[in-house]
Amino acid sequence: MSTINYSEKIPNNVNLGEDRTLQRALEGWQPNFINWWDDVGPEGSTNHEVYLRTAVSVDPNGWAQFGHVKMRDYRWGIFLNPGDTNREIHFGDHKGEKAWQDVPGEHRANLRRIIVTQGDTEPASVEQQRHLGLTAPSMYDLRNLFQINVEEGRHLWAMVYLLHKHFGRDGREEAEALLQRTSGDVDNPRILGAFNEKTPDWLAFFMFTYFTDRDGKFQLAALAESAFDPLARTTKFMLTEEAHHMFVGESGISRVLSRTAQVMNDLKTDDPARVRAAGAIDLPTIQRYLNFHYSVTIDLFGADQSSNAATFYSSGLKGRYEEGKRGDDHILKGQTYKVLEVVNGQLQEKEVPMLNALNEVLRDDFIKDSMAGVGRWNKVLEKAGIPTRLAVPHKAFNRQIGALAGIKMSPDGRVVSEAEWTARKAEWLPTPEDFAFVASLMGRVVEPGKFAGWIAPPVMGINRQPVDFEYVRFG
Numbered sequence: 001m002s003t004i005n006y007s008e009k010i011p012n013n014v015n016l017g018e019d020r021t022l023q024r025a026l027e028g029w030q031p032n033f034i035n036w037w038d039d040v041g042p043e044g045s046t047n048h049e050v051y052l053r054t055a056v057s058v059d060p061n062g063w064a065q066f067g068h069v070k071m072r073d074y075r076w077g078i079f080l081n082p083g084d085t086n087r088e089i090h091f092g093d094h095k096g097e098k099a100w101q102d103v104p105g106e107h108r109a110n111l112r113r114i115i116v117t118q119g120d121t122e123p124a125s126v127e128q129q130r131h132l133g134l135t136a137p138s139m140y141d142l143r144n145l146f147q148i149n150v151e152e153g154r155h156l157w158a159m160v161y162l163l164h165k166h167f168g169r170d171g172r173e174e175a176e177a178l179l180q181r182t183s184g185d186v187d188n189p190r191i192l193g194a195f196n197e198k199t200p201d202w203l204a205f206f207m208f209t210y211f212t213d214r215d216g217k218f219q220l221a222a223l224a225e226s227a228f229d230p231l232a233r234t235t236k237f238m239l240t241e242e243a244h245h246m247f248v249g250e251s252g253i254s255r256v257l258s259r260t261a262q263v264m265n266d267l268k269t270d271d272p273a274r275v276r277a278a279g280a281i282d283l284p285t286i287q288r289y290l291n292f293h294y295s296v297t298i299d300l301f302g303a304d305q306s307s308n309a310a311t312f313y314s315s316g317l318k319g320r321y322e323e324g325k326r327g328d329d330h331i332l333k334g335q336t337y338k339v340l341e342v343v344n345g346q347l348q349e350k351e352v353p354m355l356n357a358l359n360e361v362l363r364d365d366f367i368k369d370s371m372a373g374v375g376r377w378n379k380v381l382e383k384a385g386i387p388t389r390l391a392v393p394h395k396a397f398n399r400q401i402g403a404l405a406g407i408k409m410s411p412d413g414r415v416v417s418e419a420e421w422t423a424r425k426a427e428w429l430p431t432p433e434d435f436a437f438v439a440s441l442m443g444r445v446v447e448p449g450k451f452a453g454w455i456a457p458p459v460m461g462i463n464r465q466p467v468d469f470e471y472v473r474f475g
Contacts, residue, residue: 003057004079011077013058014161025164026078029175033157036179037072040127042149043134045071047475050146051462055079055154058237066463068473074150078161080233089227091323091330092316099229103166107315110308111228112167114317116174117191118219118235119159120181122152124195125208127183132205135442137452141202143462143471144248148209151241158234166230193400194296201438202455203256203281207293210249211370215300217242218321218366225319250373251458254380256281258456261384270388276437279453283381283388285438288430290390291411294370295398301363303402304339310355320358321365337361340396341403345415347396359402367395398429446472 004013009027016023038046049068057063058081087099103111126149136142156178163171181188189196194212199205220235220242263280264270272282302309312318313332320326328335337357338349354361371392378389393411396404408421411428445452449468461467 004055004077006056006075008077010157011075012079012161014078014080016078019165022165025172026161029160029164029172032176032179033076033153034072036123037126037153040123040130040182041153042071042126042132042146043130045133045146048146049473049475051143051465051469051471052147052150053463055237055241058082058240060240063240070475071146071150074153076150076154076157078157079154079237080230081236083229083233087229089316091225091319092227092314093331094227094316095330097227099227099232101229103228107228107317108167110312110315110317111231112163112170112174114223114312115159115162115167115231116178118223119156119163119174119178120191121195121216122156122159123178124181124183124190124192125199125212126152127190128195128197128199128208129205132199132202135202135444137202137442137445137455138450138457139446139448139471140451140458140461140467140469141252141455142446144244145205146472148245148248151245154241155238158238162230162234192300194300197296200435201442202252203286203289203438204293206249206252206256207289208249209245210253210373211293211297212300213242213245213249214370214373215297215366217246218301218362218369221321222318222323222362225323227316250376252455253286253377255456255458256286256454257283257377257380258384259454260286261381261386262456264386265384270386279441281438281441281454283386283390284427285430285434287390288428288434290374291393291397292429294392296400298363298366298395299399299401301366302359304360304363305352305356305403306359307356309358310353313355313358320361339403342396342407342415347409347413347415363395367392393428446474 004011008016010016049070051066052069052074053064053066054075055063056065058079089095089097089099129145129149132145133142160175163175181190183190184196199208217239220239223235224232224239226232260275260280260283263275263278267274267278272284275282332354335354336351337354337360339352339357339360340347341350374390374392381388394409394413396407396409397411399405408416408418410416441454443452448470451457457467461469462471
């Protein structure tokens, strides 16, 4: 078992104490991190004791322990999966060579860019979720929010360690900048668009953790293939924690649907106005939230054709999702992939070099995975006898990046006129009225075992605790 040293000021399993210069640098960054947490972390939570899981090892069979902790005292740290001295690069132009323990000079700028971009998303989501604790639908949900927040903070630490250890002064400056940008800031925003969007309510939070944290899963899985071994080992452990974030999103929406279906059956109606009047979230509103979060998230994969994606792959910096399970040559020269383009107002497919289409490959893997979860949501409706089904919109719907940016596309995949888009946009994307209605439901419920009227209780509690366990102790 690869245990984590909790006697250190910064818990770690990377022998940080053997590199005093690095240790001092990270201990110098630590107070800035705590200041950032105090300034823009979960609002009003300083004195709460939260039933959190803390990583105590990187052994998959017993890696976490649970207990009540003040979040400000949470032991953020640096945890890498165990290394393999014989690990080889298994894709790209360096296939078959030994994995790198240090950054090759020619790949320094690209690796730094990859690490900074990933690192920037971690504090961004904490900032986006800052106010949600004030409107939690239950103590159980409040605890889940806080667990996600501290783990996003730890993922920031993971990226900052790589920057400090492997990128010298440039890395230290980038680590400082990660705490200086702020989600939604007009002058100094976060790097990626989805991480500057507001997360105004818990329906948005569940959609974000289902879709946008799933983007994180696919990006981290691609980086876990990297020829740069410290990055691969770091992201593999991050994936262990990321799974809970997606669970919160998927189970959260399932519980919203369960409650909505119960109200529809009780009232014997599918009229959105009557469902809303009964204090539940109507299915058309849930679909519009889904359309928005899905379309914003698939933009995170970047342009459908990208020379940077080709460079990252051929250089061995970033692989594909589950690279080792693919049956091709893992070099991809001469191979092609279909992408969409618009010709004379109509969508059509065209073949392009696969190396240039790797963003699209990852996006399509994400879409397949996302649709499976939406299918599980539909099972909730089916079991309740509700005929409506949720669906992910067409890949070209509401896109802002790449060849499909700005195309007026209906969710079911029709290119529409500007006039039709304008007339029907309120059917397809959340409106100010939707946000106002959902906000009106967001009263805080934090008595153990009690839940807001718009969401069903979970089937079971955290870590085999009862649903009415005291997950948060308010100081």
